[in-house]
Every structure is written in structure tokens, then in C-alpha cells.
Amino acid sequence: MTGLVHRGLAGQVVEMLREQILTGVLPPGSRLNEVEIARDLGISRGPLREAIGQLVSEGLLVHVPNKGAAVFAARPEDVAALFELRAALECAAARMAAHRRRPQEVIRLRKVCERSRKARETGRKLPYDLDLDFHRSLMDAAHSPRIAEQVWLVQQQVIVLRSGLTSRTTHTETSLTDHEAMAGAVAEGDADRAASLMEAHLALVETELLQTMQSEARNEEAPGAQRTGRSAP
């Protein structure tokens, strides 16, 4: 997705750390110890520092001088800014997809919706992977690699954010109907409708995420566990 894997050790380490972050092995707020990780991977600190630097520039890690790197832990205001950017990018992509759509890509969109509805009927929750799959299919239909790349970077931050939540957002029936409506708008070539549907969809997802974050924050503060990460001078 990002480029060639064989651009040195740093490249491999980037992908390894990225997976650890996205899968929640390294939860938000985790501090990264350079010597320890370098020793575990059997490499030097040079390539590791380069890998960390790249992930910092992607927004998956944050870097504080003389204290090292930590997995990005978003606050509510960060979520708002994040979804503003995501809406700008994905709404534009939805418009483009409605204009540039090709039969094959419309079929793929419909197929993802169909698989989602089936999964929704068997289990109660819609798997998050299928949600990601829909949005990525839409990016493909937009035929704008540059925008797709940026959307993927934003999506990654959302994944990290979700990995820090114990109760994952349930992606309700509403999300599924949103997807189906968007697929229809793209199929018909109605760019404006696709964009406004996307905007409403993302606003809903943002609200769900914020509510989950706030409720879990309350549940966490009650027992006496201190706030993770996020230091105030």
C-alpha cells in the first residue's frame, strides 16, 4: 500500500510496527523503548529510529523530545479534527466515484454491501473489516490514488483510536443502509447525493465514536486508574 517493502530494514520494521499498532498489540499511549525493540528485533537503533520517524509523520506515533515515541492517543478534539479531514477527503472521493465509476467497481461495491448484510443477519455486529472494505472499494472507484492514500492514512488513525476502546462501536443497521444508499448513488452517477450521504454517514460514525470514548472514559476514571498518556505540565 505504501510502497516497496524492500527499501532496507527500516521499511520492514515500519510494516511490522504498523501491524502491531493497528492490531492493538501496542495500544494507544504505549511508550516505545528503542533499545528494547531493537534488541528484540535483532537490529540496530538506526533503522528503528527511521521507522519510528516515518510512523510519526504518518500520525500513528507521537514524538516528545528526550522522551521518545508513543502510540497516538486521540482526545475528543482530535477526533473532531480528524473527521473534518476525513469528510473533506471521502466526500470528494465519493463525488469522483460517482463520475468515474466503472461497471466492475460498481459490482464490487454492491458485493461488499451484500456480504455486509449477510454478516449482519447472522451475527449482530457488522465486522469492521467489511466497513473498511466498503470505503476502500469506494476509493478505488474514485480513481484518485493520491486521495486514496491520504484517506488510508486517516483510516489508520481511526483504527488506532478504535483499538484503544474495549467495546468496539457496533456499526449499526444505519451504517449498513448508508453504505447501500451510497453504492446506489454512485451507481446512478449522482455525485451530490453520494457526497451528502457520505457526509451524514461520517457524522454518524463520529458521534458513535465520541459517545463510546466518553462512556469508557467515565468507566475508567471511576475505579482509580490514572489517565493514560496525555501529560499536562
Added chain:
Amino acid sequence: MTGLVHRGLAGQVVEMLREQILTGVLPPGSRLNEVEIARDLGISRGPLREAIGQLVSEGLLVHVPNKGAAVFAARPEDVAALFELRAALECAAARMAAHRRRPQEVIRLRKVCERSRKARETGRKLPYDLDLDFHRSLMDAAHSPRIAEQVWLVQQQVIVLRSGLTSRTTHTETSLTDHEAMAGAVAEGDADRAASLMEAHLALVETELLQTMQSEARNEEAPGAQRTGRSAP
């Protein structure tokens, strides 16, 4: 703009190299020799490599394995993808500015347009700095730091692209009236008009840039100078 300058030597080197790239001291296609630059700056190669890595992730440099880094040299198709992203971001920002505008920011927009018109009357060309100033004022009015950050990254690539052209695009009278119309739309709170004006404006700028690139490419191929950068296997 990007963050704290004092996050080590790498941070300072990033800013130094960034200025060299944006001002055209390092023209597009230039290869960066690590040992030479490190020696000139009086530092080691470690921080320098980190700085280069960051600029690669920003898109100002490109990196080829075992061959080092070079200043990004855009092809026409890159320009198209770049302006698709820029349009997505700046149109959304224009909409936001029309919604969230504050009196002080509207005044600033008008002031930039006024200064641009004065400069346009004295000299024939509109200084590029004033164009950048307008777009940055609009980003401020949008009150979306995350989008503003991404717009700035895209703007930087456009600046690099322009630095490789001998005859800078003249930013005609049309661009100035576009700016004034956008300022008016933002002042009135007409988000849709601000967005569509921005889209048209960027389409014009893109066309101007592509024409300049193509004409200069023809003039360069005639004398017998080989194509800079851009290696095909």
C-alpha cells in the same frame, strides 16, 4: 508551521533543507549526497538521514533504494493527481470558511486582495507570495488545523514544481478576480459558491501550470539537454 524546531538536530536540518528546496536552491531532480551534506553542515549522517526521511514522507523528496534521495520532480500525471487532492482539501476548507468565518478573518482576506490588486497595478505580475497569502488566510478562516496542515503539504509540492520552471506562471488578472470573488462568497457565508469558485480557480491554475510545463519541456528537448531525473527501466 510543522512543530517545534528544537526536537534535535534532525528538526533543524529539516527546516534548512526545506528552505533550500522551496527556494529552488535544490531544483527538482537534484540528488542529495549524504556525506557531502553532513560534512557541510558539520553533523553526522544519522540526524541527516532522519531529516531526509521526514522530507520524503512529506513528498518533497523521493527515495530510491541504494541510490539515495532526490528532490521531487513532478510529471504531468503527478500534477493532475496533486490538484485533485488540493481541490478536495481547499474546496472543503472554503466551505468551512464560509460557515465559520469571523470578522477579523474576513478583513484579512479583503486586505490580501487589496494588496494583490495594488501590486497588480504597479507591476504586471502578481507576486506568488500574495497568492500563497490568500490561500493561507482562507485556511485560517476555515478553523480546521488538520486540513490546513494537509493543504500546506500540497502547497509545498506546488512550490517545488514551480521552482523547476524558468518562466513562472504569471497569475493573471483572472486569478485575482477569483480571489476577490471567493473573499466575497466567504464574507456572505455562501459555502456552495465559495467551493465552486475554488474548484474553478484551481482548475485554471492547474491548466496554466501544465501549459508552462509542456512548453518548457519542448524548449528543453530541442537543444539536446537530456531529461532531468525520471529514469525508466
Added chain:
DNA sequence: AAACTGATAACTGTCGACAGTTCGACGGGC
């Protein structure tokens, strides 16, 4: 007992040197 101070330890930031690879030049063979 609480607060301040000093030393100690751990970690990041930086450096110089080594290993591996690629590009170019030179010489030999056909």
C-alpha cells in the same frame, strides 16, 4: 514527618566506522 537536594540509572540524541551494493571505467577476448 515533609520537603529539599544530591547521586544514580535509564533512555534518547549523536557520532564515527564497517559492510554491502551499484555504477562506471578499463582491459581482454571474439
Added chain:
DNA sequence: GCCCGTCGAACTGTCGACAGTTATCAGTTT
């Protein structure tokens, strides 16, 4: 005369070690 194999220089990729800084903790003092 042209092509191919080999040698060599230059550069990137990687490593281990040193220096600087910050946090922690014990000891002392009020």
C-alpha cells in the same frame, strides 16, 4: 572494431559506542 567480464571508486545501509538529559530514589535537613 565491438562486446563482455572484471576491477575499482563512491555511495547508501547498518552497526556499536559515547554524550547529554531527564526521571527516580535515597539521604539529609528543618
